[in-house]
Amino acid sequence: xxxxxxxxxxxxxxxxxxxxxxxxxxxxxxxxxxxxxxxxxxxxxxxxxxxxxxxxxxxxxxxxxxxxxxxxxxxxxxxxxxxxxxxxxxxxxxxxxxxxxxxxxxxxxxxxxxxxxxxxxxxxxxxxxxxxxxxxxxxxxxxxxxxxxxxxxxxxxxxxxxxxxxxxxxxxxxxxxxxxxxxxxxxxxxxxxxxxxxxxxxxxxxxxxxxxxxxxxxxxxxxxxxxxxxxxxxxxxxxxxxxxxxxxxxxxxxxxxxxxxxxxxxxxxxxxxxxxxxxxxxxxxxxxxxxxxxxxxxxxxxxxxxxxxxxxxxxxxxxxxxxxxxxxxxxxxxxxxxxxxxxxxxxxxxxxxxxxxxxxxxxxxxxxxxxxxxxxx
Numbered sequence: 261x262x263x264x265x266x267x268x269x270x271x272x273x274x275x276x277x278x279x280x281x282x283x284x285x286x287x288x289x290x291x292x293x294x295x296x297x298x299x300x301x302x303x304x305x306x307x308x309x310x311x312x313x314x315x316x317x318x319x320x321x322x323x324x325x326x327x328x329x330x331x332x333x334x335x336x337x338x339x340x341x342x343x344x345x346x347x348x349x350x351x352x353x354x355x356x357x358x359x360x361x362x363x364x365x366x367x368x369x370x371x372x373x374x375x376x377x378x379x380x381x382x383x384x385x386x387x388x389x390x391x392x393x394x395x396x397x398x399x400x401x402x403x404x405x406x407x408x409x410x411x412x413x414x415x416x417x418x419x420x421x422x423x424x425x426x427x428x429x430x431x432x433x434x435x436x437x438x439x440x441x442x443x444x445x446x447x448x449x450x451x452x453x454x455x456x457x458x459x460x461x462x463x464x465x466x467x468x469x470x471x472x473x474x475x476x477x478x479x480x481x482x483x484x485x486x487x488x489x490x491x492x493x494x495x496x497x498x499x500x501x502x503x504x505x506x507x508x509x510x511x512x513x514x515x516x517x518x519x520x521x522x523x524x525x526x527x528x529x530x531x532x533x534x535x536x537x538x539x540x541x542x543x544x545x546x547x548x549x550x551x552x553x554x555x556x557x558x559x560x561x562x563x564x565x566x567x568x569x570x571x572x573x574x575x576x577x578x579x580x581x582x583x584x585x586x587x588x589x590x591x592x593x594x595x596x597x598x599x600x601x602x603x604x605x606x607x608x609x610x611x612x613x614x615x616x617x618x619x620x621x622x623x624x625x626x627x628x629x630x631x632x633x634x635x636x637x
Contacts, residue, residue, distance in 0.1 A: 269329075271372070274318035276306075291390055293390045294518045294521040297513065298512075309332060315334070315380070317333050319332075329359050330352060330354050332351050333376050335348045338631060339463070341621075342460065347384060374616065383621055388611075411615060418609050418610070419609070421606040422598060424583055426576060427535065430573055437498065437499070439567050447476075447484055450472065451468060461629055463631040465631050481505055487500060498564050499565060501565075504635055514545055549581055549582055550583075552584065552585065562596040562597040563597070583604075
């Protein structure tokens with residue numbers, strides 16, 4: 261399916277020539293939430309997709325020569341029930357006000373996704389939606405006649421984008437775990453550790469050593485020293501997390517503060533001036549943050565994650581970044597690791613997506629932390 265005529269709209273596979281128009285649409289249509297964010301992907305919209313996989317495609321909808329809607333589909337290997345299967349991620353969905361309410365999603369999105377997934381043997385995909393974006397949730401998940409033809413969205417897990425603010429210094433705390441930065445000699449062990457942890461999680465990312473080396477070579481700014489390792493008293497590796505700045509491929513600009521976020525910003529900035537830590541950016545300014553990636557704590561012991569977090573916090577508190585961003589599923593056993601830190605949560609929902617009328621395999625809905633790399637979406 262190369263093009264689809266949807267009345268005055270034409271849906272087609274994007275080409276490199278569409279890159280500037282996709283970047284413009286992305287910047288023009290912010291993520292709707294109490295903290296409205298505009299994601300900037302210029303100068304190369306595809307750069308972030310290439311970091312995820314070499315198997316991806318973007319689709320655009322044009323009207324009178326202008327890109328008014330778009331979405332991307334990324335396909336990769338993932339663990340389901342401990343076995344490697346082909347899975348996907350659906351992202352970058354943006355509809356301009358000009359096409360909202362015109363049923364573009366069920367008219368062309370469902371058939372396009374079905375064909376792309378079926379041709380690759382993809383059993384299911386993940387997608388994330390900000391919980392306060394009620395319009396998107398209704399459009400994607402409502403079950404009624406007008407939604408016939410839409411892919412099936414099955415709730416997997418609610419989660420929080422937990423933003424740990426880099427404000428006051430943290431006093432040292434005794435811990436049973438030693439935390440250090442990884443070195444080149446640790447690379448094989450880190451890859452094996454991440455792969456073993458992913459194997460037991462739905463949509464876990466297989467991590468052979470070759471894949472970890474690829475990421476270190478291709479993710480801009482990610483180095484082996486970006487990885488923090490927690491070891492127990494016997495020197496065994498028990499936890500891992502890497503901190504990464506995605507700004508070279510994805511910058512986040514604040515569009516607006518709404519609801520309770522307006523008062524949060526007012527009080528936050530007052531304390532920032534008084535205590536000399538970075539204030540929250542004003543509308544139109546970039547939000548500088550580090551994202552937690554490659555996180556694995558197989559024991560689900562919050563004390564392990566707390567030890568990692570304390571070391572990461574200490575290393576980056578005076579780095580000029582405003583916050584550290586973590587993926588925290590609802591009910592995750594490690595959530596108490598964040599107690600005592602100043603945090604702001606952005607609620608979101610993770611869905612398993614399958615073609616219209618197709619139930620997801622049971623292993624897609626297994627309990628536990630899903631294999632979702634928040635930094636890449």
